[in-house]
Amino acid sequence: MITCRGYDEVIRRVYDHGQEHLFAEWDDLSEDERELFLRELAQIDFDLMNRLYRERDRAAHMDFRPAPYIRIPLTDDERRERRQALERGIEVIRSGRVAAFVVAGGQGSRLGYDGPKGKFPVGPVSGKTLFQIHAEKIVRYGRKYNIAVPFLIMTSDENHSETVAYFREHDNFGIAQGDLFIFRQNMIPSLDRSGNLLLRERHSLFKNPDGHGGSLTALHTSGALEAMRERGIDIISYFQVDNPLVSILDPVFIGFHDLRKADVSSKALKKAYPEEKIGVFVQFSNGRIGVIEYSDLPEEKSRETEASGELAYAAGSIAIHLFNRGFIERITAGTEISLPFHTAEKKLRSYVRGEFREIAGLKFEKFVFDALPLTENNVVFETLREEEFAPVKNPTGIDSVESAQRLMSDLHRSWLAARGIAVSGATTVVEISPLLAVEPGDIDPSLRVPETERVYLE
């Protein structure tokens, strides 16, 4: 067994868990590298890694049926209820009780972009990045409701510094420094298929961010949750970095959340077809609401239809949620309740004896929607796809930059139409700056649109 002053207990633990292959190149490491490596190993919960490996394929679900949800209004009663929600939502926003929270710690591997995904340019005319679009929406809400909206950004070790630097270089896109909170999520080691820890380089472990579900813990451990408590924030509006259409402070959604005293509210949209790769909202046999990943929904259930011919499991999750601060505090305070880890088999580029190799490995991640069944007080709220969902996951094709830009242009065109503003037949692309409008009502009906092929309104 190797030894190192002050670290023998850590080394012993590595051997006890059969992970001594990690020290294969110990003799070649410098003093500094050894110390860094041992400090990292001291943080590893080997029992957790063992348990995750042993239990990796056990994803058991209770029985479930489709979850009830607040649908797009069809009746007068539903329209009235929506108006009441709108009024309440505006009151809640005006009282400064809501913070915006984007999870941006992912690796964006499908997009293949080298850098934080938030720096990816998506504005169809302006070329504005995802981060800029989100930040400018928040600035606009602040002006509209005469409040300061805190903007929380979760990063991971891989993109934290670059994200911080990016906001600094651009004066936070107009957000006051005191309203911006950028913090990291946890990282968790990956394993090979025999349960061995892997190396990223010869003196550090291969780890991955612990999933968007890690965001609730990170809010707590970073101190952001405490800062929100001190500011009187009690609703956290959660969204993903790769959806430029998200309505970050939606008064109707916030109004329903508040009126129904929900702990968690979630937006849903009608699934386009049974195989669409989005999770669906379900109600488990204990009455609680949750989300089942598309890969876990049995095929016959995904095809099941109602008498009307509509899909039974129609309410798809688009990862937009409102979390009560108190709820997050409750579930992150102790160690008893913690979100489960899911396992994904991935090719991992790791360091093995002097070279980098693609290893068939196991990545562990928490999913934020696993928090839903931890409460009985949920709202699931239907929204329209064309108004709110344009995920940028791939370079081309489905859920790509192209499709997101088309959706942005279509939506902004529809906002102009809603205000009775004419757009020339020569115009092919329309983009409206978030600083001008976050909803059609923000646009002055006397606005004139230039008769050019590509229109940018700011």
Ligand code: UTP
């Ligand atoms: P995805 O599951 O789409 O992952 O994340 P991704 O990393 O962006 O892309 P792929 O799968 O590698 O291609 C959905 C949202 O959750 C965030 C992402 O940044 C994105 O906003 N996320 C994901 C985190 O913040 N942390 C994670 O550990 C994983």
